[in-house]
Amino acid sequence: MIACTIAGSDSGGGAGIQADVKTFQELGVFGTTAITALTAQNTLGVHDIHAVAPAFVVAQLDAILADFDVKAVKTGMLFSSDIIEAVASRLKVEHLPLIIDPVMIAKGGQSLLQQQAIDALKTYLLPLATVCTPNIPEAEALTGIVIDSEETMQQAASHLLACGVQYVVIKGGHAAGNTARDAIFTQHDAPFYVETSRADTKHTHGTGCTFSAAVTACIAKNLSVRDAIIEAKRFVDAAIKHPLGIGQGFGPTNHFAYNQKLAKENVYVL
Ligand SMILES: Nc1ncnc2c1ncn2[C@@H]1O[C@H](COP(=O)(O)OP(=O)(O)O)[C@@H](O)[C@H]1O
Numbered sequence: 001m002i003a004c005t006i007a008g009s010d011s012g013g014g015a016g017i018q019a020d021v022k023t024f025q026e027l028g029v030f031g032t033t034a035i036t037a038l039t040a041q042n043t044l045g046v047h048d049i050h051a052v053a054p055a056f057v058v059a060q061l062d063a064i065l066a067d068f069d070v071k072a073v074k075t076g077m078l079f080s081s082d083i084i085e086a087v088a089s090r091l092k093v094e095h096l097p098l099i100i101d102p103v104m105i106a107k108g109g110q111s112l113l114q115q116q117a118i119d120a121l122k123t124y125l126l127p128l129a130t131v132c133t134p135n136i137p138e139a140e141a142l143t144g145i146v147i148d149s150e151e152t153m154q155q156a157a158s159h160l161l162a163c164g165v166q167y168v169v170i171k172g173g174h175a176a177g178n179t180a181r182d183a184i185f186t187q188h189d190a191p192f193y194v195e196t197s198r199a200d201t202k203h204t205h206g207t208g209c210t211f212s213a214a215v216t217a218c219i220a221k222n223l224s225v226r227d228a229i230i231e232a233k234r235f236v237d238a239a240i241k242h243p244l245g246i247g248q249g250f251g252p253t254n255h256f257a258y259n260q261k262l263a264k265e266n267v268y269v270l
């Protein structure tokens, strides 16, 4: 099985393209990559960004799609509206399952998406999305709705579904409480939730990238979207619960954990 990620490179290896390829590999999926930006990054933060020209992002996609039987595509850091428009017009003709992680801000606070690109994301890319996986601040930025209750979360999800997204996963990593609960909304069915206990850890660099890459890999392996989300939650939870303890800042998750004989916690589907 082959998947493709369109995202930024994290020189520190915990997020971005590197997290995606490691996750694909651990889930038995061959990873191909179209890189949108290089970041000079480690667990302490993003020190510099070098964007790739939109035409060269498309050239990478052309090369991949001309040769490989890609089963699912994900996007991560897209950086600019020019890159978003170029990627959207190239993907529009392919009709492949598309998982959009609307990466905006790194855990250290640095912006990974220019402010004016948020509109481009909504206009050009969200209509193509099978799954979109915002965290709470990203869902708020995309919709202009402050999420402080079940009701406002439902409103934000409805806004994103109206943009054309088939499954909206609002991730609960940033919420309070002792569970990590992600809410899944669809056009026709009632919402459902995937939940684990919350780890008390600062090693959460790349959690969102890892989760969305796992969803992509599982869809590439022909799981239903619902089962892909549940399995991805298992993958990211194992990666968070068994941190590697490397780096001096917000360390990376452990992409090896899912396949190692380490204790795995239950994922509750509610
Ligand atoms: N401390 C934690 N313990 C357990 N799961 C977590 C924790 N933080 C995040 N997660 C889970 O990791 C996944 C990514 O979520 P999140 O961290 O919100 O994404 P992002 O990296 O985009 O901010 C979600 O499934 C979320 O519930």
Ligand SMILES: Cc1ncc(COP(=O)(O)O)c(N)n1
Pocket (backbone or CB within 6 Å): 007, 008, 009, 010, 015, 016, 017, 039, 041, 076, 077, 103, 105, 106, 107, 112, 204, 205, 206, 207, 208, 209, 210
């Ligand atoms: C190149 C790149 N892409 C994405 C993220 C977001 O990381 P996180 O998953 O921790 O929000 C990052 N820090 N760097």
